[in-house]
Amino acid sequence: MQVVSKDFKYQNLEHYLLDMINSGRFNVGEKLPSLRDVSQKMHVSLATVTHAYMELEKKGVIEARPRSGYYVRQKVAPLPIPDLPEHDVQIGKLSRTQLIQTVLGIVGEKGMLPFGCICADSSVLPHKALARIMNSVLRTHGQDVMSYESIQGNPLLRKQISWRMQEDDCRVTGNDVLITFGAMEALYLALRSTTRPGDNVVIQSPTYFCFLQLLENLGLRAIEVASCPTNGVSPRDLDRAFSRFDVAACILAPNFNNPDGALIPDATKQEIVTLCESNNIPLIEDDVSGDLYCDLEGRPRPLKSFDKIGNIIHCSSFSKTISPGFRVGYMIPGKKMDKALEIKATTNVSCSTPTQLAIGKYLEEGLYDRHLRKLRRRISDQRTHMQQYLPEYFPQGTRATQPKGGGVLWVELPKQIDGTKLFFDVKKHNISIAPGAIFSTSESFTNFIRLSCVGFWNDEMRAGLETIGRLAKEQLGSEY
Amino acid sequence: MQVVSKDFKYQNLEHYLLDMINSGRFNVGEKLPSLRDVSQKMHVSLATVTHAYMELEKKGVIEARPRSGYYVRQKVAPLPIPDLPEHDVQIGKLSRTQLIQTVLGIVGEKGMLPFGCICADSSVLPHKALARIMNSVLRTHGQDVMSYESIQGNPLLRKQISWRMQEDDCRVTGNDVLITFGAMEALYLALRSTTRPGDNVVIQSPTYFCFLQLLENLGLRAIEVASCPTNGVSPRDLDRAFSRFDVAACILAPNFNNPDGALIPDATKQEIVTLCESNNIPLIEDDVSGDLYCDLEGRPRPLKSFDKIGNIIHCSSFSKTISPGFRVGYMIPGKKMDKALEIKATTNVSCSTPTQLAIGKYLEEGLYDRHLRKLRRRISDQRTHMQQYLPEYFPQGTRATQPKGGGVLWVELPKQIDGTKLFFDVKKHNISIAPGAIFSTSESFTNFIRLSCVGFWNDEMRAGLETIGRLAKEQLGSEY
Structure with a gap:
């Protein structure tokens, strides 16, 4: 996909x-600066400014008054945040496997507008730096790259990860880190280390649908606890x-839960950590x-930073930030390290040597933070665009989250709209979204959809968003 | 490790x-060709021939008769094949985890003489070709390498694998192949797709110890059936x-079972496939x-080549032949494809993109068969050397397998010798071996050890073998 630069600029x-x-900064009724003023101040062509004013006029945000100039007509407020559905702690039967597999298949198809994909657009990923580093690793480490890495993972990579976590107030060293094939394997090892088939596991509702599938595959029962955006x-x-x-265990995504973007405040994090400790329930x-915070002063704290006794199993990866395809994730299993190592050894022995070394060197070269800044900016830009167009394109009564990080918006459509039908409808227009129904074992989110911000925005994406909104409105029939 | 070429030559x-x-070719009592004749015929220096004759004389195989030349004194017969231990079908409790972890740790240590390691020596692996290919993949496929591969795996690699299997009489296409993180993950997915905790699984005895660990981790019970070398x-x-x-399922390694090198004859393979089919028991x-056959005309047939209804789950990898560190394996799950895909998705989503592409291109370039020929020759050379030195270095009464492929010898020591004690004893001399006790849940193999042939032989290895034999003899005390 290519960003048309002219389009993007305006x-x-x-x-x-x-x-x-x-x-x-400009109030309703106030006069806006002249086209020429804006052109000079913003270093853009007069044509660009004219175009922008015309677009804002079309949207009804500003109005032209003859022989006077442009005036602010009305503000475009972002959509209100979704209501928390009526929700009691509940136990559910997991059986949405087929829909989830369909969603995964469609999201993975090439040529789809990626409103369903939660991996950063590949144009934002540091493929040139990684290719250079991988090439150097293969030349320098020659034969070693061919051999098994230890079950726990490459020591250089583990050390780099531990240093980053120390910056986030976690008391860990490289010896506390276990390298995994993505965060998914970390979650899998965490659950295998703490549960037996038939056990109950507490999860957020809504939660990432792959967790529901993992629970089902391991014969575990999901106890859903409401997540508030x-x-x-x-x-x-x-x-x-x-x-x-x-x-038997509790899984939480404290920082920008997928899909509702919920961020648990630090004081609450401390309370939750203490609660799990005193109930002797492992907290995954x-x-x-x-790392994808946007409207915050700094990175939100991991639950792990409140852990004093090794009860928290911290899981993360570089799939959302450096490369999904490298499959490099990690966990800090705390007290469960031995058990996790034992299961890792019999599941796939150890992680790939060359990909671990490449990510380790990438971190060592200090390239990660600069890349993260760029990535966060790109995601934030896309999110702002989407938030501004949603009120215009989507049916009245739509609500949307205003997350302070992460790469998704969680959109509540009017009750009559079926998110799963909408998923299949937009698919015909080569657009992927994620239907709300797959994020819970309950029926609470059938009128929800999840829209991704993968750091990519152009007129095609704007038109795609318009199409999603139009198809949603069509479900409401002639009354709209 | 470096092969001292002079040493190696003699x-x-x-x-x-x-x-x-x-x-x-030369009988006992017969005169051997003169040093000069051998030197000319074999294109080696006179010093080399002299050295070789002196070594054979030291071993008592030939004798010098003054002013006449060298004569054959006696043959050195290889050791007899191990007796099948008294063995009934039995059900066992799995609990040798700790010893297995110790063995894996020591085998993985750098600087150990690799009689315990079953991965080809890294000097034999095609690291230069792979580095070149990986570099080209990263340049050519740029951004794609960063993205997720499909859950089933890279299509090019799957097609290449299916072509190789077609040569082995298997009716499969790329659509039947699922790429995994090594054969270990294939086995894991196969068991997760066919069993539930508490189920019984038939395995060979002895069997690869990681399978026993996998069964234990999945809460399965091992039913051991005797494997005859x-x-x-x-x-x-x-x-x-x-x-x-x-x-619930049956795991067999029909071609050169690790550790006893057993090869199931083709007629028996057909019988076994039919038996499992008629009992409706999935055969893993x-x-x-x-691919590591040595004294055979061609590759032995996989069980999969006898499969007509998809009851066989074929598992393999490139870890023993191209690179353990790349973690590229595969399975042909037959009827269990959907189930295996579902579990793969929730265990680690999909395999690493760059490593899959590199191995796929390596196969596409047609480099694999030539490499396999070289690898087989190196392993065979080492095995022959070991078989020749074993009678000299090891206690009387020792037996050893004469496998027609694979990379290990299975050695039965006199009953009084404890293979596990020997494992710890040789470790002090920086030598790794695998103690027989870990290859079964029974006590049948406590006086066995497994010695690996990883395609590497020099005087240090010879001395290492001598040390293992000496330490084994020491256990027998003063009577020897």
Whole structure:
């Protein structure tokens, strides 16, 4: 996919002006600067400014007054945040495997507009740096690259990971890290290390659908606890689940839960860690989106940073930030290290040597933070664009999250709309989205969809968003 | 590790002469050709021939008669093949995890003489070709290498694998292949697709110890059926196990079972395939050593080539032949494809993109067969050397397998010797071996050890073998 640069530029200006208006820098009724002023100040052509003003006029945000100039007509407020569905702690039967497999298949197809894909667009990923490093690794480490790495993983990579975690207030060394094939294997090893078939596992609702599949495959039962887009999971709900059920483990994504983007505040994190400790329930942390914070001063803390006794199994990866295809993830299993190593050895022995070394060297060269800054900016740009177009394109009554990080928006459509039907409808237009139904074992989210921000935006994406909205409206029939 | 070429050369000549004598080309009492004749005929220096004759004289194989020349004094027969231990079909409790982990740790240590390691020595592996190909893949496929591969695996690699299997009489296409992280993951997916915790699984005895660990981790029970070094598994024994127990699956390594090198004859393979079909028991085939045949006209047939209904789950990898560190294996799951894909997706999503592409291109370039010929020759050379030195270095009463392929010798020591003690004793001399006790849940093999032939031989290895023998003799005390 290629960004048409001219297109992209004018959209940035429009976006900038919208921000000015929505943030109150220009008030309703106020006169906007002249086309020539904007052109000179923003270093863009007069044609570009004219185009941007015309687009804003079309949207009804500004209006031209003859022989006077452009004036602010109205603000475009972002959509309200979704309501928390009526939700009690509940136990559910898992059986949405087929829909999930269909979704995964369609999201993976080439040529789809990637509103369903949660991996950063490959144009944003550091493929040139990684190719250079891999080439140097193969030349320098020659025969070693051919051999098994230790079960626990490459020591250089483990050390680099531990240093990053120390910056996030986690007391870990390279010896505490176990390298896995992506965060998915980390989750798998965490559950295999803490549960037996038939056990109950507490998860957020909504939660990443692959976790539901993993639970089903391991013969585990999901106990869903409400996740609130603004505050995450409440310790009170967790406590209730712990008292009502015999719980073997608890999986939480404290930083930008997929799909609702929920961020658990630090004070609540501390409470939850203490609660799990005192109930002797292993707490499995999925932190794959923690590095993708956007409207925050710094990275939100992992639950692991509150862990004093090794009760937390921290899981993460570089799949969302460096490369999904390299399959390099990791876990800090705490007390479960020996068990996790034993299971890892009999599942696939150890991780690939060349990919571990390449990521390890990439971190060692200090390239990661600069790359993350670029990636966060690209994702944030796309999200802002989407938030601005959603009110225009989507049916009245639509709500959407305003996450402070992660790569997804969680969209609540009017009750009558079936998100799964919408998924199949937009697929015919070569657009992928994720239907809300797959993110829970309950029926709470059938009118939800998840839209991804993979760091890529152009007019085709804008038109795609318009199509999704139009098809959603069509479900409402003639009344709209 | 470096092969000292002079050393290596003379040992080859000695080896050649020994072969001539043992095969009856020179009979006991017969005069050997003069040093000068051998030097000219074999294109080696006179010093090399002198050295070889002196070594053979030291071993008592030939004798110098003054002013006449060298005469054959006696043949050195290889050791007899191990007795089949008294062995009934039995059900066992798995609990040798700790010893296995110790063995894996020591085998993986750098600087150990690799009699315990079953991966080809890295000097034999095609690291230069792979580095070149990987570099080209990263340049040509740029961004694609960063993305997820499909769950089933890279299509080019799957097609290449299916073509190789077609040559071995298997009716498969690329669509029947599922790429895995090594054969270990293939076995794991095969068992997860066919069993539930508590189920019974038939395995060979002895069997690869990682299979025992995998069974234990999955909560499965091992039913051991005797493996005979010369004929493999008998259908009668299998039938008996199937009638006595409720069997969920059966794992067999028909071609050069690790550790006893057993090769099941083709007629027996057909019988076994039919037996499993008629009992409706999925047959999991481990074929990682099939390409490493040595004293055979061609590759032995996989069980899969007898499969007409998809009941056989064929598992293999390139870890023993191209690179263990790349972690590229595969399975032909037959009827269990959908189930295996579902479990793969929730265990680690999919295999690494760059390593799959590199191995796929390596096969496409037609480099594999030439490499296999070289690898087989190197392994065979080492095995012949070991078989010739074993009678000299090891205690009387020792027996050893004479496998027609694979990379290991299975050595039965006199009953009084404890293979596990020997493992710890030789470790102090920086030598790794595998103790027999870990290859079964029974106590049948405590006086056995497994010695690997990884395609590497020099005087250090010879001295290492001598040390193992000496430490074994020491266990027998003063009577020897």
